[in-house]
Amino acid sequence: MYDYLIVGSGLFGAVFAQRAKAAGKNVLVVEKRDHIGGNIFTKDEDGIAVHQYGAHIFHTNDRKVWDYITRFAEFNRYTNSPVANFHGELFSLPFNMYTFHKMWGVVTPKEAAEKIKEQREAAGITEPKNLEEQAISLVGTDIYEKLIKGYTQKQWGRACKDLPAFIIKRLPVRLTFDNNYFNALYQGIPTEGYTKLIENLLEGIEVRLDTDYLDPATKQELDAMAEKVVYTGCIDAYFGQRLGALEYRTLRFETERLEVANYQGNAVVNYTDAETPYTRIIEHKWFTFGKTPEGEETSHTIISREYPAEWKQGDEPYYPVNDEKNSALYAEYKALADEEKKVIFGGRLGQYKYYDMDAVIAEALLAAEKEGI
Ligand code: FAD
Numbered sequence: 049m050y051d052y053l054i055v056g057s058g059l060f061g062a063v064f065a066q067r068a069k070a071a072g073k074n075v076l077v078v079e080k081r082d083h084i085g086g087n088i089f090t091k092d093e094d095g096i097a098v099h100q101y102g103a104h105i106f107h108t109n110d111r112k113v114w115d116y117i118t119r120f121a122e123f124n125r126y127t128n129s130p131v132a133n134f135h136g137e138l139f140s141l142p143f144n145m146y147t148f149h150k151m152w153g154v155v156t157p158k159e160a161a162e163k164i165k166e167q168r169e170a171a172g173i174t175e176p177k178n179l180e181e182q183a184i185s186l187v188g189t190d191i192y193e194k195l196i197k198g199y200t201q202k203q204w205g206r207a208c209k210d211l212p213a214f215i216i217k218r219l220p221v222r223l224t225f226d227n228n229y230f231n232a233l234y235q236g237i238p239t240e241g242y243t244k245l246i247e248n249l250l251e252g253i254e255v256r257l258d259t260d261y262l263d264p265a266t267k268q269e270l271d272a273m274a275e276k277v278v279y280t281g282c283i284d285a286y287f288g289q290r291l292g293a294l295e296y297r298t299l300r301f302e303t304e305r306l307e308v309a310n311y312q313g314n315a316v317v318n319y320t321d322a323e324t325p326y327t328r329i330i331e332h333k334w335f336t337f338g339k340t341p342e343g344e345e346t347s348h349t350i351i352s353r354e355y356p357a358e359w360k361q362g363d364e365p366y367y368p369v370n371d372e373k374n375s376a377l378y379a380e381y382k383a384l385a386d387e388e389k390k391v392i393f394g395g396r397l398g399q400y401k402y403y404d405m406d407a408v409i410a411e412a413l414l415a416a417e418k419e420g421i
């Protein structure tokens with residue numbers, strides 16, 4: 049008998065498992081993929097840690113989370129500063145004085161603020177009700193048109209008018225010359241890759257790969273083996289989508305090895321026009337400053353183009369679509385989940401929330417605390 053059966057070896061599952069094991073509990077982790085780590089999985093390719101499921105930059109303001117996670121990995125000083133490419137024109141991200149200077153030729157913060165105000169007023173927005181209005185009211189119509197509209201519509205497959213405002217509020221807007229994509233106090237990438245971080249969290253814990261918990265025969269057998277279940281898969285899949293399917297966005301990654309040392313000069317370049325079919329190109333080596341974990345430079349590089357698409361059965365569900373329709377359906381599933389006394393629903397898919405890694409860790413630590421472990 050196990051005290052906890054943990055479904056999913058992503059960050060939520062791994063953190064909860066670590067806390068449970070440390071409290072002397074018997075834990076079994078099952079994972080349907082053939083590797084641990086969920087979406088933060090990195091794979092070593094000749095000295096380059098490839099972010100197999102998209103670029104992952106750890107950042108947090110939460111001291112407790114930072115102190116906890118740095119017990120399991122050393123982090124480098126990587127600071128995310130993506131470049132936006134709009135039909136070959138380059139802009140700095142997030143939206144800051146470098147961006148405003150390039151867009152309008154403004155030199156002072158006062159001039160930039162006036163330009164934004166002028167465009168917001170011309171658009172007649174007082175209380176932003178959706179992503180488009182929120183974006184224009186934060187940075188004006190020029191930046192919306194060149195850096196937000198095309199990218200967002202590709203990413204979400206929906207018009208900016210039909211998306212919630214909070215998505216764009218993830219990005220800082222600054223009247224300073226600061227290209228740091230995050231406002232977080234702590235930021236970095238595990239020097240030995242995220243997979244090693246997960247391995248360290250799961251040290252001494254039994255993990256069964258290639259095991260789909262929702263396979264009916266497997267589920268019955270596994271449920272009988274555990275006092276409690278921590279479920280980090282899709283909440284609607286748990287209930288057999290009996291109230292209808294929640295929507296997700298998926299991604300297709302086209303990864304290529306190139307025999308050049310430097311392809312784009314930055315880890316992340318966003319393609320913000322509507323015509324380029326991908327949203328971004330990741331050049332993985334720059335997450336570790338072009339160096340292998342042993343400190344050597346590589347003469348090759350690995351890039352991934354990221355193509356967003358609507359999720360269908362069989363795809364990886366990367367992003368919950370937190371619009372009104374899906375949020376209402378999620379609330380119904382949440383009510384069902386609350387009735388499952390033996391099961392804790394956690395993580396991006398179990399809670400259907402656009403969580404970053406630090407929020408997932410905080411939630412897992414909280415779930416463990418609530419269990420008294
Ligand atoms: P997951 O990583 O999805 O793990 C869930 C696990 O459960 C998976 O391994 C899955 O295979 C397994 N599973 C599901 N169903 C079953 C089943 N039935 N049986 C067995 N196993 C099952 N966050 C940041 O902080 N910074 C970033 O830069 C960042 N970039 C991102 C970029 C992309 C493209 C994406 C998609 C996300 C990004 N995130 C980022 C968010 C980050 O990936 C998540 O917050 C975090 O990985 C979520 O962890 P999780 O354990 O909840 O989910």
Ligand code: UDP
Nearest residue numbers: 132195196197199200203215216218318320
């Ligand atoms: N976004 C944009 N242009 C960009 C980068 C981001 O319009 O160049 C918008 C887009 O809607 C995206 C949201 O901002 O979904 C949040 O961006 P973030 O980089 O946080 O997305 P993630 O890394 O989670 O995919």
